[in-house]
Amino acid sequence: MKIVDAAVVLTSPGRNFVTLKVETDEGVTGLGDATLNGREVAVAGYLREHVVPLLLGTDPHRIEDTWQSLYRGAYWRRGPVTMAAIAAVDIALWDIKAKVAGLPLYQLLGGASRDRVRAYGHASGRDLPELFDSVRALLADGYQAIRVQTGVPGLDRVYGVRSSPGGARPVVEDWDTAAYLRHLPKVFDAVRQEFGPDLPLLHDAHHRLTPSQAARLGKDLEPYDLFWLEDCTPAENQEGLRLVRGHTTTPLAIGEVFNTVFDYQTLVTEQLIDYVRSAVTHFGGVSPMRKLFDFAAQYQIKSAIHGPEDISPIGMAAAVHLDLAIHNFGIQEYSGHTELTNAVFPHAYTFTDGHLHPGEAPGLGIELDEELAAAHPYERAYLPINRLHDGTVHDW
Ligand code: CS2
Ligand code: MG
Secondary structure: OOEEEEEEEEEOOOOOEEEEEEEEOOOOEEEEEOOOOOOHHHHHHHHHHHHHHHHOOOOOOOHHHHHHHHHHHOOOOOOHHHHHHHHHHHHHHHHHHHHHHOOEHHHHOOOOOOOOEEEEEEEEEOOHHHHHHHHHHHHHOOOOOEEEEEOOOOOOOOOOOOOOOOEOOOOEEEEOHHHHHHHHHHHHHHHHHHHOOOOOEEEEOOOOOOHHHHHHHHHHHHHHOOOEEEOOOOOOOOOHHHHHHHHOOOOEEEOOOOOOHHHHHHHHHOOOOOEEOOOOOOOOOHHHHHHHHHHHHOOOOEEOOOOOOOOOHHHHHHHHHHHHHOOOOOOEEOOOOOHHHHHHOOEOOEEEOOEEEOOOOOEOOEOOOHHHHHOOOOOOOEOOEEEEOOOOEEOO
16 A cells, blocks of 8 residues: 555634645545644645655555654654644554554554543633533533633633634733632632532643742642642643642643653653643654553553644544543543534544543544535634733743
């Protein structure tokens, strides 16, 4: 079998997605997700100019060799753009291999280790009434684990609370760490009083705290028994998590911006986190994600694949196949997608009673409606930036 074509499809059914469609001489095609929110054209260009020419004529079954050739052959390693491009190829080749085998992808990854995949959804509110309504809506949708994000008194635009969609220039959101640290424990106290002690609650600090501030927040949240506190501090300096870990038993999740296992080396070997958060799309694909989860499993760390709306349904499909198969599954983020997005990417995975299942269709179990995709062309859109009251740029 040979690869005879590979097309990069940019589409924007409400938000931008980058898709790689790989075609073989035997008529089997594979789909890969290369979506990198706010940098889509960079990945599309990397694929079109530097990857697709190298794929033509190669054997799609040689997934590991292709991955290693693209990773090591680039010489310039790692980084979100490179790894998203490699991920799209890897995901598409696994789609092809599983289709040829006539099996859903999870069967090639060792078969099912569970019957279904627990998901968590995003609840948010500028104030408690709005937040409570949001939690109730998710519970009504069947979610059995809920991420809670809240407005902060004195702040106008805060991450995760009615965030405006990306625009042609970054929206400026505002931030005040002291106000946030004072307010958040009160919010979780109120949520626990309203919804009880058992509902798994998650929170995303979104890279904004110093290690000592993260340690304080983790400790302050202990009475509310969170499922996890996510991205409590920027983790390029992995050793910074030693301070946090030493002060709090609140479970920690990190890694959605990480794109190789080296980003996790200290975090995993010193058990400084409890969940690894990378997306299949941003970590180089299915092949390296399996290796990451095996590495993490040696240190009792579980999966929590990144799954917001800016991961395309193709990336979500690949995630759910991995979730079903690996032993050290933790939880799957699932924001869902709009009806239009789901029409562009018809898929076999299902969400029922708070749980996902990849379905039994051969391959990933997903298609690309190219005509509908073409009807919604790419529109430049940036992620917001964050500024403190004095105008200083802060982590978003
Ligand atoms: C967030 C993401 O879902 C999460 O945990 O951190 O929604 C993140 O803000 C976006 O993926 C950025 O594009
Ligand atoms: Mg996050």
